[in-house]
Amino acid sequence: MKILLLGGTKDSINIIEHVKDNYDAYILTTTTTEYGARLAREGGSDDTIARPLPKEDLIEVIKDYKIDLLIDATHPFAEHITQTSVSIANELNLPFIRFERPTTNLENVDTSRIHYVDSFDEAGKLIAEDFTEGNVLHFAGANTMADIVKYVPVERFYPRILKVASSLEKCENLGISEDHLISMTGAATTDENIELIERYDASVMITKESGEIGGVIEKIEAANKKDIAIIMIQRPQIKELDKNNIVSNLDELDIKLKNFF
Structure with missing residues (x-):
């Protein structure tokens, strides 16, 4: 069984370890960063691709x-990637699990x-209107910073990011100084926060509603x-997803996988 795993999360590492321990499977994991790919390899992924893949490349x-x-x-x-993966699975008639x-x-x-x-734009506006004193901790990733600093001065803005080239470049382009960057990996404890x-x-x-594994x-x-x-950004509702293809823990994943092994 050959599995393509769209990863880059702690969940995906847990899936790799679980599948490799319990099934005869080859796993190819895609992530958007080399850091994520390294964690996937350490978890047991047979191979990795460490760059964003547009739809055409994923199909290839x-x-x-x-x-x-x-x-x-x-x-x-x-x-976007979940919408894309659903579309690909439908086009190729490929079994799919979310x-x-x-x-x-x-x-x-x-x-x-x-x-x-419901959005980071809304979060930025809310801070500009109601939270004009004190500084802003942004615990929601480098890709969402621009929507906040449209409304909030960078002098008040402190993002927690993974210090990779792409994130550092985003900070530089937005005028966020290096002494404002919080470099951490993994979910923080209460005391660390x-x-x-x-x-x-x-x-x-600022945080996303990313679940308990995300340190909420x-x-x-x-x-x-x-x-x-x-300020908590609520999860997007992805209408393309069939609820029958969604699992939320490894036990539910096993029920699905046993149809293939």
Whole structure:
């Protein structure tokens, strides 16, 4: 069985390790960065492609490698690639699984400081209107910074990024100085988030609703303890997805995989 895994997330590493431990499968993982590809290889992926792949290139890869199954384990906010992968699976009549981490369970969490918005543009406008004092911690990736700094002065803006060339270039183009960059990998603990709030005198934190694996609970807990606001961008709804193709944990993935092995 040859699997093409659209990765770049912690979920995708868990999938690689699980599949290699339990099935006779070849896994080719695509990521947008060399860092993500290295983690995939360390997790057991047989091969990797470390660059963004447009639809035509993905189709070529699927045909060249004679792929039997396409698994999309990209980030919940990587809307375009999920739409593309669904389209490709339909066109090629290729079995498809979307691994989508569950939304964060906030049942026992104080959510009174959370302001929900549907886009980063909306988040930028909200900060400009309602949070004019203190600094802004941006915990939502380099690709979303431009929508915030349209409305928020870069002097107040502190993004947490992966220090790779593409992200550093985006910061430079937006005029964000190097001493404003927070270099971290993986989800931060509550104490680490508190330390960042204190260090950068933050009054507001921006995050995606990226699920518990993305450290959302720890961000909320830190914001609550330091009494600052959280602006949370809600997940996009991808209408092209068939809910029957979606799994949210490894047990559900196994049920699907057993149809192929």
